[in-house]
Amino acid sequence: MLRVGLTGGIGCGKSRVAGLFASLGAPVLDADTLNRELQTPGHDLYAAIVDRFGPGILDARGHLDRGALRSRIFADPAERQALEALVHPAVEAAIEQRLAALPETTPYAVIVVPLLFEAGWEARFDHVVVVHCEPGEQIARVTQRDGRSSAEVEAILEVQMNPDERRRRGDSEILNTEQTSDAELANQVAERDTALRELATTIRSRVENRPP
Ligand code: ATP
Numbered sequence: 001m002l003r004v005g006l007t008g009g010i011g012c013g014k015s016r017v018a019g020l021f022a023s024l025g026a027p028v029l030d031a032d033t034l035n036r037e038l039q040t041p042g043h044d045l046y047a048a049i050v051d052r053f054g055p056g057i058l059d060a061r062g063h064l065d066r067g068a069l070r071s072r073i074f075a076d077p078a079e080r081q082a083l084e085a086l087v088h089p090a091v092e093a094a095i096e097q098r099l100a101a102l103p104e105t106t107p108y109a110v111i112v113v114p115l116l117f118e119a120g121w122e123a124r125f126d127h128v129v130v131v132h133c134e135p136g137e138q139i140a141r142v143t144q145r146d147g148r149s150s151a152e153v154e155a156i157l158e159v160q161m162n163p164d165e166r167r168r169r170g171d172s173e174i175l176n177t178e179q180t181s182d183a184e185l186a187n188q189v190a191e192r193d194t195a196l197r198e199l200a201t202t203i204r205s206r207v208e209n210r211p212p
Pocket of ligand 1: 008009010011012013014015016017114141142145176177178180
Protein backbone atom coordinates (compact mmCIF):
# COMPACT_ATOMS: atom_id res chain seq x y z
CA MET A 1 0.00 0.00 0.00
CA LEU A 2 1.29 3.42 -0.94
CA ARG A 3 1.44 6.08 1.74
CA VAL A 4 0.27 9.34 0.26
CA GLY A 5 0.82 12.52 2.27
CA LEU A 6 -1.63 15.37 1.70
CA THR A 7 -0.45 18.78 2.78
CA GLY A 8 -0.92 22.48 2.09
CA GLY A 9 -1.07 25.81 3.89
CA ILE A 10 -3.86 26.73 6.29
CA GLY A 11 -7.23 27.02 4.58
CA CYS A 12 -6.01 25.82 1.18
CA GLY A 13 -8.60 23.06 1.09
CA LYS A 14 -6.87 19.95 2.46
CA SER A 15 -10.07 18.74 4.15
CA ARG A 16 -12.06 19.35 1.01
CA VAL A 17 -9.58 17.44 -1.14
CA ALA A 18 -9.34 14.65 1.46
CA GLY A 19 -13.13 14.33 1.29
CA LEU A 20 -12.94 13.90 -2.48
CA PHE A 21 -10.29 11.17 -2.13
CA ALA A 22 -12.51 9.45 0.44
CA SER A 23 -15.48 9.61 -1.94
CA LEU A 24 -13.38 7.65 -4.45
CA GLY A 25 -12.84 4.94 -1.85
CA ALA A 26 -9.42 5.90 -0.51
CA PRO A 27 -8.87 5.50 3.23
CA VAL A 28 -8.09 8.90 4.75
CA LEU A 29 -6.34 9.58 8.05
CA ASP A 30 -5.91 13.05 9.49
CA ALA A 31 -2.89 13.74 11.72
CA ASP A 32 -4.54 16.74 13.43
CA THR A 33 -7.69 14.78 14.25
CA LEU A 34 -5.65 11.89 15.64
CA ASN A 35 -3.53 14.31 17.65
CA ARG A 36 -6.61 15.91 19.19
CA GLU A 37 -8.04 12.48 20.01
CA LEU A 38 -4.78 11.32 21.64
CA GLN A 39 -4.69 14.44 23.80
CA THR A 40 -7.94 13.57 25.58
CA PRO A 41 -7.97 11.96 29.05
CA GLY A 42 -7.31 8.23 29.04
CA HIS A 43 -4.65 8.34 26.32
CA ASP A 44 -0.91 7.96 26.98
CA LEU A 45 -0.13 11.18 25.11
CA TYR A 46 -2.47 13.16 27.37
CA ALA A 47 -0.76 11.69 30.44
CA ALA A 48 2.72 12.40 29.05
CA ILE A 49 1.84 16.05 28.28
CA VAL A 50 0.37 16.63 31.76
CA ASP A 51 3.44 15.00 33.26
CA ARG A 52 5.81 17.26 31.31
CA PHE A 53 3.90 20.55 31.46
CA GLY A 54 2.13 20.28 34.81
CA PRO A 55 -1.50 20.68 35.91
CA GLY A 56 -1.45 24.38 34.92
CA ILE A 57 -2.31 23.37 31.36
CA LEU A 58 -5.56 21.65 32.40
CA ASP A 59 -9.00 23.24 32.41
CA ALA A 60 -11.56 22.82 35.19
CA ARG A 61 -12.79 19.52 33.69
CA GLY A 62 -9.28 18.06 33.58
CA HIS A 63 -8.99 18.37 29.81
CA LEU A 64 -5.94 19.91 28.17
CA ASP A 65 -6.43 23.64 27.76
CA ARG A 66 -5.09 24.02 24.23
CA GLY A 67 -4.86 27.81 24.58
CA ALA A 68 -2.76 27.51 27.76
CA LEU A 69 -0.52 24.94 26.10
CA ARG A 70 -0.18 27.10 23.00
CA SER A 71 0.91 30.12 25.05
CA ARG A 72 3.45 27.95 26.93
CA ILE A 73 5.13 26.90 23.69
CA PHE A 74 4.54 30.09 21.71
CA ALA A 75 7.54 32.09 22.84
CA ASP A 76 9.76 29.21 23.94
CA PRO A 77 11.36 26.96 21.30
CA ALA A 78 12.58 24.50 23.96
CA GLU A 79 9.04 24.00 25.24
CA ARG A 80 7.77 23.63 21.67
CA GLN A 81 10.38 20.99 20.96
CA ALA A 82 9.49 19.17 24.18
CA LEU A 83 5.83 19.04 23.12
CA GLU A 84 6.69 17.92 19.58
CA ALA A 85 8.94 15.19 20.96
CA LEU A 86 5.87 13.77 22.73
CA VAL A 87 3.30 14.43 20.00
CA HIS A 88 5.12 13.28 16.86
CA PRO A 89 5.92 9.69 17.90
CA ALA A 90 2.44 9.25 19.39
CA VAL A 91 0.69 10.44 16.21
CA GLU A 92 3.03 8.40 14.07
CA ALA A 93 2.29 5.26 16.08
CA ALA A 94 -1.46 5.88 15.81
CA ILE A 95 -1.15 6.32 12.03
CA GLU A 96 0.87 3.09 11.73
CA GLN A 97 -1.69 1.21 13.80
CA ARG A 98 -4.52 2.37 11.59
CA LEU A 99 -2.64 1.69 8.36
CA ALA A 100 -1.83 -1.83 9.56
CA ALA A 101 -5.55 -2.48 10.05
CA LEU A 102 -6.40 -1.70 6.39
CA PRO A 103 -7.00 -4.57 3.95
CA GLU A 104 -3.81 -5.71 2.22
CA THR A 105 -5.33 -5.00 -1.19
CA THR A 106 -5.70 -1.27 -0.45
CA PRO A 107 -3.75 0.50 -3.26
CA TYR A 108 -3.04 3.66 -1.29
CA ALA A 109 -4.03 5.55 1.82
CA VAL A 110 -4.12 9.33 2.21
CA ILE A 111 -2.66 10.85 5.35
CA VAL A 112 -3.44 14.54 5.88
CA VAL A 113 -0.51 16.28 7.59
CA PRO A 114 -0.78 20.09 7.51
CA LEU A 115 2.85 20.69 8.57
CA LEU A 116 4.29 17.69 6.71
CA PHE A 117 7.42 19.43 5.37
CA GLU A 118 7.85 21.62 8.45
CA ALA A 119 7.95 18.44 10.58
CA GLY A 120 10.45 16.78 8.21
CA TRP A 121 8.06 13.89 7.55
CA GLU A 122 8.38 13.64 3.76
CA ALA A 123 10.59 10.53 3.84
CA ARG A 124 7.68 8.65 5.43
CA PHE A 125 5.58 8.96 2.28
CA ASP A 126 5.77 7.41 -1.16
CA HIS A 127 4.11 10.45 -2.67
CA VAL A 128 3.20 13.89 -1.37
CA VAL A 129 0.28 15.86 -2.81
CA VAL A 130 0.31 19.60 -2.17
CA VAL A 131 -3.00 21.49 -2.17
CA HIS A 132 -2.36 25.05 -3.27
CA CYS A 133 -4.27 28.31 -3.33
CA GLU A 134 -3.15 31.93 -3.16
CA PRO A 135 -2.31 33.53 0.23
CA GLY A 136 -5.08 36.11 -0.23
CA GLU A 137 -7.57 33.26 -0.61
CA GLN A 138 -6.23 31.52 2.51
CA ILE A 139 -6.81 34.71 4.52
CA ALA A 140 -10.32 35.22 3.11
CA ARG A 141 -11.39 31.59 3.72
CA VAL A 142 -9.97 31.24 7.23
CA THR A 143 -11.28 34.58 8.48
CA GLN A 144 -14.71 33.57 7.20
CA ARG A 145 -14.57 29.98 8.49
CA ASP A 146 -13.05 30.57 11.93
CA GLY A 147 -13.88 34.21 12.60
CA ARG A 148 -10.15 34.93 13.03
CA SER A 149 -8.75 38.36 12.11
CA SER A 150 -6.70 38.81 8.93
CA ALA A 151 -3.70 39.70 11.12
CA GLU A 152 -4.00 36.37 12.97
CA VAL A 153 -4.15 34.39 9.74
CA GLU A 154 -1.24 36.39 8.31
CA ALA A 155 0.79 35.55 11.44
CA ILE A 156 0.07 31.84 10.88
CA LEU A 157 1.09 32.12 7.22
CA GLU A 158 4.36 33.72 8.36
CA VAL A 159 5.38 30.70 10.42
CA GLN A 160 4.26 28.14 7.82
CA MET A 161 6.51 27.13 4.94
CA ASN A 162 6.71 29.46 1.99
CA PRO A 163 4.09 28.23 -0.55
CA ASP A 164 6.60 28.12 -3.44
CA GLU A 165 8.96 26.01 -1.39
CA ARG A 166 6.09 23.66 -0.45
CA ARG A 167 5.02 23.34 -4.09
CA ARG A 168 8.61 22.61 -5.11
CA ARG A 169 8.93 19.84 -2.53
CA GLY A 170 5.66 18.08 -3.35
CA ASP A 171 5.44 15.25 -5.89
CA SER A 172 2.17 16.55 -7.33
CA GLU A 173 -0.16 19.45 -6.85
CA ILE A 174 -3.89 20.07 -6.66
CA LEU A 175 -4.97 23.62 -7.34
CA ASN A 176 -7.89 24.91 -5.31
CA THR A 177 -7.98 28.59 -6.20
CA GLU A 178 -10.85 30.98 -6.79
CA GLN A 179 -10.75 30.01 -10.45
CA THR A 180 -11.09 26.27 -9.70
CA SER A 181 -14.67 25.08 -10.10
CA ASP A 182 -15.99 22.19 -8.00
CA ALA A 183 -15.92 19.98 -11.11
CA GLU A 184 -12.32 20.92 -11.87
CA LEU A 185 -11.28 20.13 -8.31
CA ALA A 186 -13.03 16.75 -8.45
CA ASN A 187 -11.33 16.07 -11.80
CA GLN A 188 -7.88 16.78 -10.42
CA VAL A 189 -8.51 14.40 -7.51
CA ALA A 190 -9.85 11.72 -9.86
CA GLU A 191 -6.73 12.04 -12.06
CA ARG A 192 -4.47 11.75 -9.04
CA ASP A 193 -6.47 8.73 -7.81
CA THR A 194 -5.99 6.99 -11.16
CA ALA A 195 -2.25 7.77 -11.20
CA LEU A 196 -1.80 6.52 -7.63
CA ARG A 197 -3.69 3.29 -8.32
CA GLU A 198 -1.48 2.71 -11.38
CA LEU A 199 1.65 3.42 -9.36
CA ALA A 200 0.50 1.00 -6.65
CA THR A 201 -0.12 -1.71 -9.29
CA THR A 202 3.32 -1.13 -10.90
CA ILE A 203 5.11 -1.35 -7.57
CA ARG A 204 3.12 -4.43 -6.51
CA SER A 205 3.93 -6.31 -9.74
CA ARG A 206 7.61 -5.33 -9.45
CA VAL A 207 7.73 -6.76 -5.93
CA GLU A 208 5.84 -9.93 -6.95
CA ASN A 209 8.09 -10.54 -10.00
CA ARG A 210 11.34 -9.90 -8.17
CA PRO A 211 13.69 -12.87 -8.64
CA PRO A 212 14.15 -14.87 -5.46
P1 ATP B 1 -6.93 23.95 7.70
O1 ATP B 1 -5.50 24.04 7.32
O2 ATP B 1 -7.36 25.15 8.47
O3 ATP B 1 -7.31 22.66 8.33
P2 ATP B 1 -7.85 23.10 5.09
O4 ATP B 1 -6.63 23.23 4.25
O5 ATP B 1 -8.25 21.73 5.51
O6 ATP B 1 -7.79 24.07 6.33
P3 ATP B 1 -10.56 23.44 4.20
O7 ATP B 1 -11.07 23.37 5.61
O8 ATP B 1 -10.82 22.31 3.29
O9 ATP B 1 -8.98 23.78 4.24
O10 ATP B 1 -11.05 24.78 3.51
C1 ATP B 1 -10.92 26.03 4.22
C2 ATP B 1 -12.21 26.83 4.10
O11 ATP B 1 -12.29 27.34 2.78
C3 ATP B 1 -13.47 26.00 4.33
O12 ATP B 1 -14.41 26.81 4.97
C4 ATP B 1 -13.90 25.63 2.92
O13 ATP B 1 -15.28 25.43 2.84
C5 ATP B 1 -13.45 26.85 2.12
N1 ATP B 1 -13.03 26.51 0.76
C6 ATP B 1 -12.23 25.49 0.38
N2 ATP B 1 -12.03 25.51 -0.94
C7 ATP B 1 -12.71 26.59 -1.42
C8 ATP B 1 -12.88 27.17 -2.72
N3 ATP B 1 -12.33 26.65 -3.81
N4 ATP B 1 -13.65 28.27 -2.83
C9 ATP B 1 -14.20 28.81 -1.73
N5 ATP B 1 -14.09 28.33 -0.49
C10 ATP B 1 -13.34 27.24 -0.32
